[in-house]
Amino acid sequence: MTRTIKLAVIPGDGIGPEVIAEANRVLDAVLAGGDVVLDRTEFSLGAERYLATGETLPEAEQAAIAEHDAILFGAIGGVPGDPRLRDANIERGLLLKLRFDFEHYANLRPCTLFPGVTSTLRDPGHVDFLVVREGTEGPYAGNGGTLRGGTPHEVATEVSVNTAFGVERVVRYAFETAAARPRQKLTWVHKTNVLVHAGAIWQRVVQAVAAEYPQIEVDYMHVDAATIFMVQDPSRFDVIVTDNLFGDILTDLAGAIGGGIGLAASGNINPDGTFPSMFEPVHGSAPDIAGQQKADPTAAILSAAIMLDHLGLGAEASRIRDAVRADLATRGSAPRATAQVGDAILAELSRS
Amino acid sequence: MTRTIKLAVIPGDGIGPEVIAEANRVLDAVLAGGDVVLDRTEFSLGAERYLATGETLPEAEQAAIAEHDAILFGAIGGVPGDPRLRDANIERGLLLKLRFDFEHYANLRPCTLFPGVTSTLRDPGHVDFLVVREGTEGPYAGNGGTLRGGTPHEVATEVSVNTAFGVERVVRYAFETAAARPRQKLTWVHKTNVLVHAGAIWQRVVQAVAAEYPQIEVDYMHVDAATIFMVQDPSRFDVIVTDNLFGDILTDLAGAIGGGIGLAASGNINPDGTFPSMFEPVHGSAPDIAGQQKADPTAAILSAAIMLDHLGLGAEASRIRDAVRADLATRGSAPRATAQVGDAILAELSRS
Ligand SMILES: CC(C)[C@H](C(=O)O)[C@@H](O)C(=O)O
Ligand SMILES: CC(C)[C@H](C(=O)O)[C@@H](O)C(=O)O
Numbered sequence: 001m002t003r004t005i006k007l008a009v010i011p012g013d014g015i016g017p018e019v020i021a022e023a024n025r026v027l028d029a030v031l032a033g034g035d036v037v038l039d040r041t042e043f044s045l046g047a048e049r050y051l052a053t054g055e056t057l058p059e060a061e062q063a064a065i066a067e068h069d070a071i072l073f074g075a076i077g078g079v080p081g082d083p084r085l086r087d088a089n090i091e092r093g094l095l096l097k098l099r100f101d102f103e104h105y106a107n108l109r110p111c112t113l114f115p116g117v118t119s120t121l122r123d124p125g126h127v128d129f130l131v132v133r134e135g136t137e138g139p140y141a142g143n144g145g146t147l148r149g150g151t152p153h154e155v156a157t158e159v160s161v162n163t164a165f166g167v168e169r170v171v172r173y174a175f176e177t178a179a180a181r182p183r184q185k186l187t188w189v190h191k192t193n194v195l196v197h198a199g200a201i202w203q204r205v206v207q208a209v210a211a212e213y214p215q216i217e218v219d220y221m222h223v224d225a226a227t228i229f230m231v232q233d234p235s236r237f238d239v240i241v242t243d244n245l246f247g248d249i250l251t252d253l254a255g256a257i258g259g260g261i262g263l264a265a266s267g268n269i270n271p272d273g274t275f276p277s278m279f280e281p282v283h284g285s286a287p288d289i290a291g292q293q294k295a296d297p298t299a300a301i302l303s304a305a306i307m308l309d310h311l312g313l314g315a316e317a318s319r320i321r322d323a324v325r326a327d328l329a330t331r332g333s334a335p336r337a338t339a340q341v342g343d344a345i346l347a348e349l350s351r352s
Numbered sequence: 353m354t355r356t357i358k359l360a361v362i363p364g365d366g367i368g369p370e371v372i373a374e375a376n377r378v379l380d381a382v383l384a385g386g387d388v389v390l391d392r393t394e395f396s397l398g399a400e401r402y403l404a405t406g407e408t409l410p411e412a413e414q415a416a417i418a419e420h421d422a423i424l425f426g427a428i429g430g431v432p433g434d435p436r437l438r439d440a441n442i443e444r445g446l447l448l449k450l451r452f453d454f455e456h457y458a459n460l461r462p463c464t465l466f467p468g469v470t471s472t473l474r475d476p477g478h479v480d481f482l483v484v485r486e487g488t489e490g491p492y493a494g495n496g497g498t499l500r501g502g503t504p505h506e507v508a509t510e511v512s513v514n515t516a517f518g519v520e521r522v523v524r525y526a527f528e529t530a531a532a533r534p535r536q537k538l539t540w541v542h543k544t545n546v547l548v549h550a551g552a553i554w555q556r557v558v559q560a561v562a563a564e565y566p567q568i569e570v571d572y573m574h575v576d577a578a579t580i581f582m583v584q585d586p587s588r589f590d591v592i593v594t595d596n597l598f599g600d601i602l603t604d605l606a607g608a609i610g611g612g613i614g615l616a617a618s619g620n621i622n623p624d625g626t627f628p629s630m631f632e633p634v635h636g637s638a639p640d641i642a643g644q645q646k647a648d649p650t651a652a653i654l655s656a657a658i659m660l661d662h663l664g665l666g667a668e669a670s671r672i673r674d675a676v677r678a679d680l681a682t683r684g685s686a687p688r689a690t691a692q693v694g695d696a697i698l699a700e701l702s703r704s
Contacts, residue, residue, distance in 0.1 A: 028624045076503075077545075080572075091545040120583045122474045139491075139512070144549040150556065154516040156549040158489070164506040169525060191597070193443040197496040197508040204502065221434075224604035231583060231608045245543070250574035257581045 004037045005311060008068040013046040014285025015295035015338075016074025022297035022342030023072060026323075029349050030308075030316045041068065046285070047090050048079030056093035062101065066275055070307050071098070073280035074300065079287045085117035092142060099135050102275035104268035105166065106173045107244075108306065109251040109282060111234075113346065119258035121231060127258055128132040129237035130181075132174040132248025135268055137166040145271035152202040162198045162243070167205045173271055174241035175213045183236040186210075187219040189226045189246055189340060196245070206241075227253060242336070255282050259328075262296030265303040267310060279307040293337040301345060325349035356389045357663060360420040360628065365398040365418070366637025367690075368426025374694030375424060378675075381701050382660075382668045393420065398637075399430030399442050403585040408445035408479040408607035414453065418627055422659050423450070425632035426652065431639045446495060451487050454627035457518065457619035458525045459485035459596075460658065461603040461634060468681035469611035473583060479610055481589035482506035482533075484526040485599025488618055489518040492596040497593075514595070519557045525623055526593035527565045537590040538562075539571040539597055541578045554595070579605060584622035607634050611680075612670045614648030619657040619662060631659040650676060653697060 009024070026040060044060055049054055067138060076095055078085045098104070113127035115120050143159035153322030171188070178186040190205050192199030205221075210218045221229065223246045230253055231234050242250060264282035281299030284314035289295060302324060306318035326348040327341070336344070361376070363369035379390060395413055402408055417423060428447055430437045450456070463472050495511035505636035525542070530538040540558050544551030554650045555572075562570045573581065581588050582605055594602060605615030616634035633651030641647060654676060660669035679693070679698040688696070 089545065089548060092548065096546070118474070120473055120475075121471070123474060139510075142548075144512075144547070146549045146552065148516075149552075150521075152516050154553055154556075156514045156553040158491075158512040158514075158547045158550045160496075160510040160512070162508045164500075166503075193441065194448070194492055194597075195496070195510045195599075196441060196444065196494075197498045198510045200498065200501075201506055204506075224600050227601055227605040228608040228643055231605065232612075238507075243425050248543075248576050249548075249579055253573065253579040253583065253605070256580040260584075261580060272639060279586075283541040350414075 004034050004039050005070065006068040007038050007040045008065045008071045009040050009042045010045050010071060010073045011042065012074040012285060013048050013078060014075055014287040014290040015286055016076065018291070018293065019281060019295050019297040019300035020072060020336045021307070022338060023300040025342050026301050026320060027304050028117060029125040029346050030319050031069060034316075045094055045121040046076040047085060048088060049089070050088050051078065051084055056088065057097055062098075065098070066102070068276045071278035072307065072335075073278050075281065075283060075285040077285040077287070094327060096140060096142070098278060099268050101174040101224065103270045103272065103280065104135045104278060105170050106271055107135040107247060108269055108318065109247070109254065110252075110265065110306075111254035111258040113258050113327050114117055114263075116327045117263070117332065118333070119257055119259060121234075121257050124257060127234045128294075129234065130177065130239050131247055131251050131254060132170060132177060132241045133251060134166065134170045134241060134242070134244045137161050138244035141193060150217055152251070157163060160195070160198055162201050164201060164205060167201055168209065169275065171209050171241055174239055175209050175216060178216050178239040179213055181238060181255050183238040185217045185219065187221055187223050187226075187237055187240045189223050189240055189242040189250065191223050191246070202243070211290045221270065226250060230254060231257060238344040248330070251282060261299070263298050263302065265299050265306055267303065267306040269310060277305040277307075277310055289346055293339060294335075295338050297338050297341050298328075298345075301342070319349060319352055322352060327328050353391055354387050357422065358394045359390050360417045360422040360423045361392050361394045362423060362425045363394065363621060364426040364428040364637060365400050365430060366427055366639040366642040367442070368398070368428065368637055370425040370643070370645065370690045371633060371647050371649040371652035372424060374690060375652040377694050378653050378672060378690070378701065379520060379550050379656050379698055381698050382671055383453040386668075388665065397446055398428040399437060399440070402440050403430065408440065408442060414450075417450070418454070422626045422628050422663060423630035424656060424659065425630050427633065427637040429634060429637040429639070435515050448492060448494070450630060451620050454630065455622045455624065456487045456630060457522050458623055459487040459599060460598070460619040460621055461485060461585075462605065462617065463603075463606035463610040465610050466615070466677050468683065469615070470685070471611060473586075473609050473610055475511055476586060476609060478587040481586065481606070482529065482591050483599055483603050483604060483606060484522060484593045485531060485593060486518065486522045486594070486596045489513050489515060489519045490596035491611060512547070512550055512597075514553050516553060516557060519553055520561065523561050523593055527561050528589055529589040530568050531565055533590060535590040536567055537569045537571065537658055538590055539573055539578075539592045540603065541573050541575050541592055541594040543575050543598070545574065550590060575602070578602060582606060603634060613651070615650050615654065617651050617658055619655065619658040621662065629659075630661055630681050631655040631662075646689060647690050648691050649690050650680075671704055674704060
């Protein structure tokens with residue numbers, strides 16, 4: 001019996017199409033000969049599309065994407081400072097809109113220092129943790145405004161909106177995730193001493209849910225202290241759960257210590273299955289190196305592995321990760337073209 | 353002619369009194385025999401005071417502190433989770449209240465990797481930058497609230513308030529600071545692609561002020577990317593200006609890569625001189641090691657040096673920094689008691 005998975009592919013801008021091409025090759029290879037078929041639809045969205053048509057995410061396209069089983073996303077964004085993009089906000093209007101409208105409330109960002117990969121840390125120790133970043137509220141809610149804009153009396157606000165509903169569902173997901181891992185440890189990160197209202201709702205929810213998971217060791221850290229531990233003793237972390245903005249910051253830092261943002265994968269998960277989940281490298285569109293085969297597609301390939309996990313294809317996901325691990329162990333530091341990295345990972349796959 | 357400087361000292365909680373004792377010894381030594389006299393008043397404020405009297409910062413004491421020329425601040429905060437402190441918020445009611453009421457809008461946090469100090473980074477390169485953190489608004493404004501608290505329908509908000517007035521004064525200060533340094537470079541950090549309203553006011557102000565400093569190279573980074581550069585290539589930074597929350601996070605990270613938070617000094621500056629500025633180590637009260645002579649007083653001593661700079665005593669400030677530098681160069685990694693570090697720095701001072 002063939003299982004057909006409807007996959008929406010959004011390669012995006014800059015290096016997005018290059019890295020997604022490699023992820024697609026790896027997906028095809030790992031599924032070849034099996035009973036799973038990918039039925040892909042490509043959506044051309046991002047800064048280039050906006051520049052060409054003025055459109056960011058037309059309703060009909062969003063509806064079409066919603067009909068898929070999963071979304072593979074490259075990276076979006078034009079050249080910084082491009083005046084033609086001044087009034088666009090591709091990030092808010094496309095990437096964040098998908099995360100919010102599709103209820104991607106659990107943004108999974110694993111951080112593993114694979115053998116053979118050099119960390120920016122002198123003595124990284126054991127680095128293998130997972131950040132569960134809230135994806136649908138907090139400071140990303142988009143509730144803000146400007147009064148007397150452009151004048152010396154301008155006041156601009158940003159409202160972080162935190163709901164018991166929104167915090168509880170991601171905290172619960174994080175506890176479930178921690179319970180399925182050997183270390184049974186969850187660190188929640190906030191800034192409760194300053195952001196007292198948002199901090200209080202997080203604290204109350206974490207305490208309430210923790211009572212249902214007595215076996216899990218629960219630790220709290222202020223976000224500033226968390227950055228210190230991340231570079232001084234990352235082995236302290238197993239699962240981290242935090243809000244949208246703190247998660248954004250901590251996962252870029254995690255990417256850097258885990259061998260670089262070229263290896264950092266993510267999944268924007270809708271655990272309820274009401275909308276397709278979306279899988280994307282943490283890195284951006286890097287227009288400065290686009291089209292030159294300079295980008296590392298590993299993050300996109302590892303994101304495809306997270307996607308397979310999510311789709312219940314854990315064995316295939318593991319094969320991809322093992323192939324990446326094998327390639328990284330022998331990769332060295334000589335620069336390789338984007339497709340060469342894809343080739344190498346495909347070669348490892350064919351050996352397994 | 354003797355110049356008397358009225359110094360308010362707030363040793364605070366935990367390791368605060370221990371590190372401030374050493375800073376005071378070093379101040380006395382560097383000023384001995386000169387024509388500057390410190391007239392100290394100690395204010396017993398913090399979690400201990402709150403537990404003893406229920407008071408956080410009585411109005412009369414705040415008024416008395418305001419009459420001083422400068423404030424030397426240790427660290428505040430009780431044992432995390434102490435139920436008697438549940439309804440206290442010493443950070444907001446004391447530390448942030450002083451920063452806000454005394455208009456400490458330029459929070460200076462230098463990050464220098466001194467010779468002989470081991471960084472957590474494998475290859476730190478040249479680390480010598482200064483973060484100018486906004487200190488009186490942004491997400492720290494304390495404008496937030498809770499609706500339906502404690503229920504499944506709770507909504508908690510935090511409002512980041514950003515004014516042209518507030519942003520411009522700190523941005524202007526940062527440009528002045530960058531203009532006085534050899535590299536002539538300023539990096540401003542925000543998250544303009546998500547926090548579009550706050551981001552826009554920062555962008556407009558930076559652009560406007562930059563026009564007055566054509567010699568300064570201006571760079572922009574999203575806060576998440578800034579954490580990556582900070583651990584991968586900190587030599588990229590000279591002066592950084594950023595908002596209150598991003599500054600909080602980035603300076604703890606900077607402390608970690610600059611040899612540890614035990615060396616990170618700061619000044620909460622009111623550049624207009626309308627209220628006393630306040631000098632404090634970036635670290636917290638660390639109640640777990642309090643009273644055991646385990647804390648490193650170097651950050652407090654370097655904060656005292658920033659204070660002397662601010663008071664126009666640059667030569668004395670340099671002597672302290674040179675003594676610290678000399679001690680660090682030979683310090684090694686064997687643990688030393690708090691007072692032993694003070695002794696060693698005093699010995700270097702007496703040699704100079
Ligand atoms: C592009 C941007 C909106 C996005 C975010 O802030 O979430 C990115 O930094 C990320 O981490 O996926
Ligand atoms: C104690 C806390 C309120 C404070 C802050 O967040 O500013 C501290 O972390 C700091 O950096 O000085």
